[in-house]
Amino acid sequence: MQAEVNDILEKSLQKAREHDRTGNVGKAYAYYTIVAELSPAKRSEIEETFTDVLCEWGIQLAEDHRFSDVVRCYKHSLDIYPNSSRMLNNFAAHLLRNNDPIRAIEYLKRALKIDLNFLPAERNLQNAYSMAVDRWHFTMLNDKWRNSAFEQAIHKRIRQGYDTVLDVGTGTGLLSLYAKDAGATKVYTCECSEAMMLIAQEVFESNNAADIKLIPKLSFDLKIPTDIPERVKLIVTETFDAGLFGELVVPSMINVHMNILDSNGMVIPMGATIYAAAIECEYIRYRSSVVFDKVKDYCPLNFNNVSVLSDDEYYDTENLEKVQINYITEPQVLFNINFNDLLELQEFCKDGIKQMLQTKCKYDGTVDGLVTWFKLHLDEEITLDSSDGKSCWQLAVFPAMPINCHGGDILTIKAEMSKSKLKCSFSTDNARSNENCKFLYRLPKEVIVFLNDFNYVKMLTEIGRYQESREIKYILDTSPFPIYGLTLLKEHKDSEILYYKTDNPTLRFLIEQVARDSGLQGKVYMVSNYDEIPCPLDSILVHNFDIKGELKDDQDSCYEIFRHLLKPNGVLLPEKIFLVGQLVYSEDLPNMVYVKDANLQRSSCSSNTPICFNTNLASENDSHIQINTANKESKSTNYVIAEYINRYKINQIFDLNSSLYSCEIISDAQILIEINETETTEAVMNFGKINGVNTTLPNSLVCWYKIQLSSDHVHDTRKNESFMNHIAIVFEDELRDVILRDKEVKIKIHQMKGLIKITVLNL
Known part of the structure; x- marks a missing residue:
């Protein structure tokens, strides 16, 4: 009998490996499952491969919309390997993608109980908390x-x-x-x-x-x-957002009036007044449209016939309390809305224009868009104003292509409802456009802020222009817009082909037009997957940065690109990435x-x-x-x-810039750790003793990156005009307790392939 079992095990293991080698992961998973079920002694031997195969099979099932099969496979596999932190985390990731954060949290906590420093599970747990309970x-x-x-x-x-x-x-x-x-x-x-x-x-x-x-x-x-x-x-x-109506407020009000509220009943809030003004604001300009004037000063590429604007369909939300902003026009009342009048709500809910008003520019300047805010009338006497800096609401920003205006010019502001949300725009016959563009491209914010980070783009251009004398024929540029690769094609006589990857057709059209206008026809190729690249590469720029302030956690990692695509003597940029941190005190961050x-x-x-x-x-x-x-x-x-x-609280805040919070700087900025995308590393940063008497005590660590493109080109992402925002780690009492015990403040940094966990050493 045992001989028969051993024969089945040997054949199943052989078939599992064959199917895995040929990419048939579904059958490979089935045969590995047979081995694991029949032979507990072999489970540890095949666990890593089994988990890899299950991961690939789960991805294929999810792509085929077979989520119930994903759940069945993972639950059965976890019966066999109940203490696999990788398997628990991968299953939780599927649950998150299926919008089930509550169940994901259960599995992620199990993973971290097994391995407290398994950072993929730690990061996914933070994501699960944020999905389960919106941060607002x-x-x-x-x-x-x-x-x-x-x-x-x-x-x-x-x-x-x-x-x-x-x-x-x-x-x-x-x-x-x-x-x-x-x-x-x-x-x-x-x-x-x-x-x-x-x-x-x-x-x-x-x-x-x-x-x-x-x-x-x-x-x-x-x-x-x-x-x-x-x-x-x-x-x-x-249930109000910065644009007042974003949470389907008006349809909800209509429904409760018709079906729930007594005919003599009341609604709190009673109504609202919405205001609008045209603004001049460089901060908004650089986050909403590309300002090519500065790029042209040092970039050899031709951007003369293009213009780029944000692809946001409705509005962005911003706290402009700490940003330089000029009101080109006086604030105007767009409209009032009465939440206790059913007929008015029904009329207002219909798609279409709700207001057209004219307002005069107060002085010469640049109009970067419109901002709106509201006064929420809870009753006849109590009103909340969303434009105040203390408010939990931000301003709604409707960006536009920057235009010049003169004092006395008349702007026409249009407000309309579309799919129960507010849309605002403006027009003027007298405005002078900053750009006489033939083509307007609407692109994601990551492309806009990347091209507007003039220091970073300048460094990429310089490296592309003054690359070392080695032969560089084939290039891969993974940045949001391949300005490094295009510059190499333009300036380096040996360069022949640039590969880039994008799923955005509009971005592809922009890249093709800039390449064509710059005389680079036939040299630029888009790929859907990096394995489509047919030859080893001489130079790769890995842009593994998320604009919200962290490194991207995806399969296209620096390690994978290097292993599969780069020549042995090829150029890989950036050379190094460092995480930098600074202790601060902030009332806003907690x-x-x-x-x-x-x-x-x-x-x-x-x-x-x-x-x-x-x-x-x-x-x-x-x-x-x-x-x-x-x-x-x-x-x-x-x-x-x-x-x-607070069971759903997180300690890492992403997507920060100085407009969102105030802080008092307590320490110098220090390099915390070098990022290594192939290994797990740890470091301890000693900020020394901090006087706890008559001194503001830190409660947060603000973190950002130093990107060493080359020894002569280092980019700091802490600045507001950077293509990345920064992050903060908030500590409740840990820092205070250490300082009041007159101990040195030591921060432990645990790094796992770009993921970061930071704790206070409470010795």
């Missing part, structure tokens, strides 16, 4: 002005008799808690996010509010009497990653008080919240919410 929940809940304003508005309406409540999109349940404490006889709440629903359930139980009925549905799917026994008297909601219960205060109002306003709610000159009535002093307590939503 944290800044929103930490906006104590917003919270207090909604509390007071809800108290007022309930005391006026609107005492049955539906909270639409409850999130953590904060507004529902306000309604219950204000004396509502019944509070219903709906939430479609699985993670937020679980959080709200725990929040209600911990705050003695288990009688709030939590309905796991979109408001569009609520029915009477199935979900709610009768129409309610008050709707409360805070608000982005975890919630503080102190920002979730509630007022203790006596039953005979018609309305209670917290004296800290607003000052006379505070434009973020305006209350047109006398304030009355009251005591405050906090809800227990933070501990539940």
